[in-house]
Amino acid sequence: MKTLQLRAASPEQGMVQADVEAKMRGLFARCPALCGFAIQDRASQPADAGGPLPDADLYVAEIGVYPKLDAGQYGELYDEITLAILDLVQAQPDAYELLRGHTFARTLH
Secondary structure (H helix, E strand, O other): OEEOOOOOOOHHHHHHHHHHHHHHHHHHHHOOOEEEEEEEEHHHOOOOOOOOOOOOOEEEEEEEEOOOOOHHHHHHHHHHHHHHHHHHHHHOOOHHHHHOOEEEEOOOO
């Protein structure tokens, strides 16, 4: 899977990439247990996989957390990731291409 280390081909793509990066930084700041997650498109998922994100044809996959969360906390984290992605896709339709097939991970300094 790809990480979000892309070079913008145009100023518009640069703005979309900046929006995606800002949204992901905010997501990781709000969710301290979140270590990382991957986003896939419908074509890469098995037929019996759970439902896609509405209006996006994207799936949140491979969520990594530490420490371990209970089912309710995990569900809240999944919802938080989903809302962040949906916000991006609705505000910036071109973000779909930057999100699809990418893995996002917490950066430690």
